Amino acid sequence: MAEVTAMDRLARRTAEGLKLADSELRGRMSSKAAPLIEQLSAxxxxAGGKRVRPALTLAAAELCGGGGDSGVNRGAAKMAAAVEFVHTATLLHDDVVDESALRRGRPSANILYGNKPSVLVGDFLFARSFQLMVEAGSMEALRILADASATIAEGEVMQLATANNLATTEAQHxxxxxxxxxxxxxxxxxxGAVLAEGSPEQREALRIYGDRxxxxFQMADDALDYGGQTRKLGKNAGDDFREGKVTAPVMIAFAxxxxxxxxxxxxRTIEKKRQEPEDFGHALTLLTRHGAxxxxxxxxxxWGEEAKTALEIFPPSELRGILADLVDYCVERAA
Structure with a gap:
C-alpha cells in the first residue's frame, strides 16, 4: 500500500474546494475563437500536478475560520483557481526560456506545440487569473496576487542576470x-487568510509560512536535480546542470x-556550457565530495523550521498539523 503523504492529506482536506477550483479552471481554459488554447492549457x-498552491489557499482560509456555510469559502476557491492559473502560466513561460523538454514527466508544451503558442497561451492564462481575482471579491487579495505576479516576472529577469554566472552571491540566489x-x-x-477575514496576526503568520x-521547497528541488529520480522531479535529473543554472549545490561545490x-x-560546464557526456557524473562526484x-x-x-514556527499562533488542530507536515514532506523528498 502506498504511503499517505502530507500532500495527500492536504488534498483530501481541501477536496471540496479543489473541485470548485478545478471547475473554474476547466471553464476558463476554453476559447471558441482559439481552440488551441484549451488543448495546450489542458x-x-x-497532467497530474499536485495543486499544492491552490490547496494552500483553501487551507489558509479554513485555518482562519473562513469555511462558509458549505464548508468551502467560495471566494477562496476562485482565488485558488487564479493561483493555479498564475502558476501554470509561469511554467509555460519557464519552459520556453529554459528550453525544457519535460514537464510533470511528460513532453513540455513548447516541445509539442512550439514556443510561440506556449508564450501566448501563458499570457491568456495570466489574463484569466486576473478575472478570477476580481470575482473573488476582495481588492486586498487582488492586490496581493497581482503584486506576486509582478514579482515572479521580476524573478525571471533576475535569473537571466545570474544565469551561468558563478560569481552569483547567496543573497542574489x-x-x-x-x-x-x-x-x-x-x-x-x-x-486565503484575507478572504477568510483572518486577523492581521493570522494573515502575517500565513504570509511568512508561505514564503519560508x-x-x-525550491532548495529541496535544487537538491533533487542532483540526486532525484525523473518521476519525482517531473523533469530529467540533471536539467539544471545541463542548462548551466547556478543553484545552491553548484555554488557550494564551487566555493x-x-x-x-x-x-x-x-x-567550463556552467559558465561556458561546454559539456561532455560524462560531465554530469563528474559533477555528482564533486558535489558528493564537498557535501553540497x-x-x-x-x-x-x-527555512522549513521557520515556516512551521509561523503556524504556532494558531491553536493545535489537524489542519495545522497537516500544514506543518507538508513542510517536512517538501524538504525530505530530497533527502
Whole structure:
C-alpha cells in the first residue's frame, strides 16, 4: 500500500474546494475563437500536478475560520483557481526560456506545440487569473496576487542576470528564489487568510509560512536535480546542470573546490556550457565530495523550521498539523 503523504492529506482536506477550483479552471481554459488554447492549457493543467498552491489557499482560509456555510469559502476557491492559473502560466513561460523538454514527466508544451503558442497561451492564462481575482471579491487579495505576479516576472529577469554566472552571491540566489517561487506560495496562503477575514496576526503568520515554505521547497528541488529520480522531479535529473543554472549545490561545490582544476570544471560546464557526456557524473562526484547536496537540504530544513514556527499562533488542530507536515514532506523528498 502506498504511503499517505502530507500532500495527500492536504488534498483530501481541501477536496471540496479543489473541485470548485478545478471547475473554474476547466471553464476558463476554453476559447471558441482559439481552440488551441484549451488543448495546450489542458496538456499542462490536467497532467497530474499536485495543486499544492491552490490547496494552500483553501487551507489558509479554513485555518482562519473562513469555511462558509458549505464548508468551502467560495471566494477562496476562485482565488485558488487564479493561483493555479498564475502558476501554470509561469511554467509555460519557464519552459520556453529554459528550453525544457519535460514537464510533470511528460513532453513540455513548447516541445509539442512550439514556443510561440506556449508564450501566448501563458499570457491568456495570466489574463484569466486576473478575472478570477476580481470575482473573488476582495481588492486586498487582488492586490496581493497581482503584486506576486509582478514579482515572479521580476524573478525571471533576475535569473537571466545570474544565469551561468558563478560569481552569483547567496543573497542574489536567495532573491531569485524568493521572487520566482516563494512569492506565489506566500500569496497563496496570505490571500486565503484575507478572504477568510483572518486577523492581521493570522494573515502575517500565513504570509511568512508561505514564503519560508516556498524557499524550502525550491532548495529541496535544487537538491533533487542532483540526486532525484525523473518521476519525482517531473523533469530529467540533471536539467539544471545541463542548462548551466547556478543553484545552491553548484555554488557550494564551487566555493569549496579544492583545486583550480575543480574550479575550471565548473567554469567550463556552467559558465561556458561546454559539456561532455560524462560531465554530469563528474559533477555528482564533486558535489558528493564537498557535501553540497547535503548542505542544500540542511539549509532547506532551516527555512522549513521557520515556516512551521509561523503556524504556532494558531491553536493545535489537524489542519495545522497537516500544514506543518507538508513542510517536512517538501524538504525530505530530497533527502
Amino acid at each position: 496538456h499542462l493543467i490536467e 536567495l532573491a531569485v528564489i524568493r521572487a520566482k517561487t516563494a512569492a506565489l506560495f506566500s500569496a497563496a496562503t496570505e490571500t 515554505l516556498g524557499v524550502a 569549496r573546490a579544492a583545486s583550480e582544476d575543480e574550479r575550471e570544471f565548473w567554469r 547536496v547535503r548542505e542544500t537540504i540542511a539549509r532547506a530544513r532551516i
